[in-house]
Amino acid sequence: MNLIAQLPVLPIVVPIIAAPITLLLPPGRAPHLWASLFSWLTFAACIALFMQVSANGPISYELGDWAPPIGIEYYVDLANALVLLLVSGIAAVVFPFAYRSVQLEIDERQTPLFYGALLICMTGLLGVTITGDAFNVFVFLEISSLSGYALIAMGARRDRRALTAAFNYLVMGTIGATFFVIGIGLLYQATGTLNMADLAQRLIGQDNRMISAGFAFILVGMGLKLAMFPLHLWLPNAYTYAPSAVTAFMAATATKVAVYVIIRFIFSVFNFDFAFIGAAFTYVLLPLGLAGMFVASLVALFQEDVKRMLAYSSVAQIGYMLLGLSFATVEGLTATLVHVFNHALMKGALFMAVACVVLRAGSHSIHAFAGLSKRMPVTTWAFIISGLSLIGVPLTVGFISKWYLLQAAFEAGHWYAGFLIVASSLIALAYVGRVAEVMLLREPAEEGKYAMPKEEAPLSMLIPMWVLVAANIYFGVRTDLTGGIATRAAEALMAMAGGAP
């Protein structure tokens, strides 16, 4: 048994063993170092896995040597290798970043619990992505969600509203997970299997109410998890009141993994022969994607709280992903995958910048950002560059996303969608511009609640943040990783679903 052969299981096994050990460590520095170390090891494993998949094609791994469909199968192709890389990569950046922010926002006695939960959350997200077993998706989804609720609730030390936010998220997340498991149950009833590849085989030719209902439950359940408009209501509060580092991690990863699950189910389990897939594209994903793009952007425009503004912006950005998906073309799917990756980079960096401001100013209200360029220039520019990326300015990843999305919209003949994409990025310009103006041109508060010392965030936060900012620019110039891999992944998925290439 060599390590390379066991590669697919490492991203799960390594952190899930490390997580309980975190609890035994003394509070303070140790849990943080431990968790950071394992986030890097996991990232390394994911890189190796990605290289292997991109060179040799999809990998199927039988857990405990139980052959599928009886045993659990891990199935890695380009689409989920990209998402694995993303989740572990964001973790590898956010975990080291978290230390000072957590020191301020969380009781020191809770740090082993906090980092343990963070590792478990990451493992859950990776598990959801890597597994080829439908029920296993549910299990990992619950693992990531339960730890996620706990992490959000830890924000209560600074703001008690974190408790209600976490509770609401708990209820809604559970409804979503329940819907999802009901959907899986219906499929199991119809086919007698839980393995995705096997499900896809046995579903061929079956088109009955049970399958339709199963699909509906899975779509709505995952729609809740990914904060599809109008099921997004849990998200703004959860992201606003969670500890800063948690927001940076979850905003960049949790919803993206849910988007991936929907893609996986639509393309690898169901296929285009089912009439309800096309109907869901046209009547659910397309209109809700568009509505989300506008409603959430407009709400973001008027927010007085920067963290909350970014949370609403996330809902709008998910609209773009659903829109690309709803075109049901290789281009559209490519655009969605590219944007899943790119949006994680920009939102991660933006929430990290907010975390830096919270550290020094103690608030994420827009008033705390007044004259920030004089107090924290390095953080200010990180925010501005990532903000430009969010708008879609050339040389940043946001532009690449917009480019693919526009191509896809025109290619699919959705002219009006092209215009709407452009129009909603103008709203993004307005809400980012508003913060930029406050940071660059207003005078900082000298006294009162928002007064703060002229002191930059510590290097332990600046370096990880700028790594993400640099990634925003690097992947905005070199598109072969995102664009190239996403195109290949989309072509493979499309071939599975039997759609037009």
Add this chain to the structure above:
Amino acid sequence: MGEVSPALIVLLGGLLVPLIPNGWARNIFMLALPVLGAVQLFSFEFGDYGAYALFGETLTLTRVDGLSRIFSTIFLIAIALNVIYAWHVRDPVQQAASLVYPGAALGGVLAGDLVTLFIFWEIAAISSVFLIWASRNRRSFYAGMRYLAWQIASGVLLLMGIVLYFRASGSLAFGNFLEAGFDITDPAVLFILIAFGIKSAFPLLHNWVQDAYPESTVTGTIVLSIFTTKLAVASLARGFAGAEALVYIGAVMTAFPIFFAVIENDLRRVLTYSLNNQVGFMIVGVGIGTPLALNGTAAYAFCNILFEGLLFMAMGAVLYRTGTVKGSELGGLYKTMPWTTVFCIIGAASISAFPLFSGFISKGLLIGAAAKEGYFWVWMTLLFAAAGVFHHSGIKIPFFAFFAHDSGKRPKEAPPHMLIAMAITAFLCIFIGSAQIFSGPLGDPLFALLPFAEDVAYQVGKDSHSPYIAYTAPHIITQLQILLYSGLAFAVLQKTGLYPPELKSTNLDTDWFYRVPGRGLAGWAAGASRATWIALWGIFSGRVQALMARIYNVHGPEGEMARSWPIGFMALWTAILLALVLFISFLA
């Protein structure tokens, strides 16, 4: 320096500005950037440099040819002059923006393909807004936001046009779209044309200029006035030379701002109208599209940047010393600002195309090209507009600022660095305007830079009355007739008291200039177009305000969309959506 783009030298250097210690060190660093850029530019032979790959396409960062070289040259000169003029500014945001934005415009002019053009187009849009915001008040913030919306709208239209063009032709090359076989009404090309049109302030797409530019700082307005519109002109000249529609669009542009300029009191705003009118001349040249016309466009852009900049600098100096540029509050400043007065008059003489000044050389090319190609009405319009320019820029600006009734203001002369910048600019205006007397048209230094430099020798050899030969008796006499009659009329009216210093009666002499029977017509035209505009704007802005209020009610922090809803409500939504999806799935 290898194949480094001159644009990147200025742009990246501009980003470094805040890191240099404030004061002389920073100023000298800023001045070195355009100089280095120029050295690099002229070390290139004609050709493509700095290839890079994006989306699997090979793109060209720097394309040096006749058209891009003349625009880059004048851009670099203008950047250097602006640095000198703004020597006293100590605001890092403004200093960086006044290099990054021109650097981006330079990059756009040098861009060898559409994607590179778009990238610089967007950087220019975003960096320039900081010059407007640099006034740091609510008014300039909202003006900047409106400006940014126009600029980004132009950018996204360009992007959509590029995507469509790429799909239709499979190429990202930036050449003449008409020669590539596209009709101007093709959506791909039309999007690109409108994008260019917004930036060059086509009629009805022009309002952002008057709205935003005068809100900037003393030095910011000068920088803004130069680059955005000229980048658009250069792009039009590359993509749309010979598109006949542009002849008429340009002709309208030369004429309509005159009415607004006449009734405007803020002298910097008068200059922004004059900017529209000047760009109109260049666009007519692009539309005609012959080598002579394109040479005229390039030469006119070159000269215009200098004399329009000189006028803006003079008004900037007035604003800097007195705190106002309202025509009704100024007057008599020549007593204490003699040098500024002289420079302003040189700028005014150049823009009015007096012989010996640069406008005389370059405007003749454009008007000559229109006559040569048989555009009679366009030619008439250009003459009309040329006279209008003399009125609102040539007379109104210097007269109301420096002479007219004595306002009692006794400001100090402009600071030395401003005077130096203005002196160099004024020297260039005269040098370009009179070099031909000594060198002849074939040795003219400006003509050597023209995009179709070989056309000069060809035309001059063929035709002794070619527009390239500026100093011929008919040309000088025609021009002097127009100017002297205008001056005479002005003097007579002034002496007989028919030209009171109040602004409303300035309508009077426009009648004389344009030989329109009845003094009412010009006033009526100005009044009517203004009233129509105000009415339309009132309806529009009323609607917009109502819409914004509605949006705010729904989406604002207390609105339905942004509220923290109770959990049952969220669950209800989930149930509704589930019902909907089930319904759709069963039906499908």
